[in-house]
Amino acid sequence: MKKILIINGPNLNLLGKRDKKMYGSKTLENIEKKCFDKCKELNYSLQTFQSNHEGDIIDILHKSDDDVDFIILNPGAFTHYSIAIRDAIEGIETPVIEVHMTNIYSREEFRRKSVISPVSYGQISGFGYNVYLIALEAIRNILEG
16 A cells, blocks of 8 residues: 655644635645545555644654655745755655645745755645645556556
8 A cells, every 4th residue: 555645834734714715714634634535545545744843844754755655745834945844855765746725836926936846756736725636646647657
């Protein structure tokens, strides 16, 4: 059974409360349930992790390198400046798909640059919570050809 890890960064624990016009009304727990359901359908095991702390995200990236087949990462605001998370991704062998619920390229200027994407397998943005489900479908296509 393939193992998938979803990592959510800062403030994603506030989904459902934070700027509903931008992020929608689904909570992180709602989104994770949809992902668990999708993984069950795909016969994948799923782990989820959320932290507002950069070091925690780096630690789980390191720890998971030999334990999972793919990582889906929504780095939140760390997208734009965390060279440490970027370097952690570059230092592991597990492929990482970067996701963003909003289209970061249509937002404020400071949000339009990702330091994560150059070391990620790919990036999906702008489709709300569906970015996670799209990433899971992409993983299926990648792993199963």
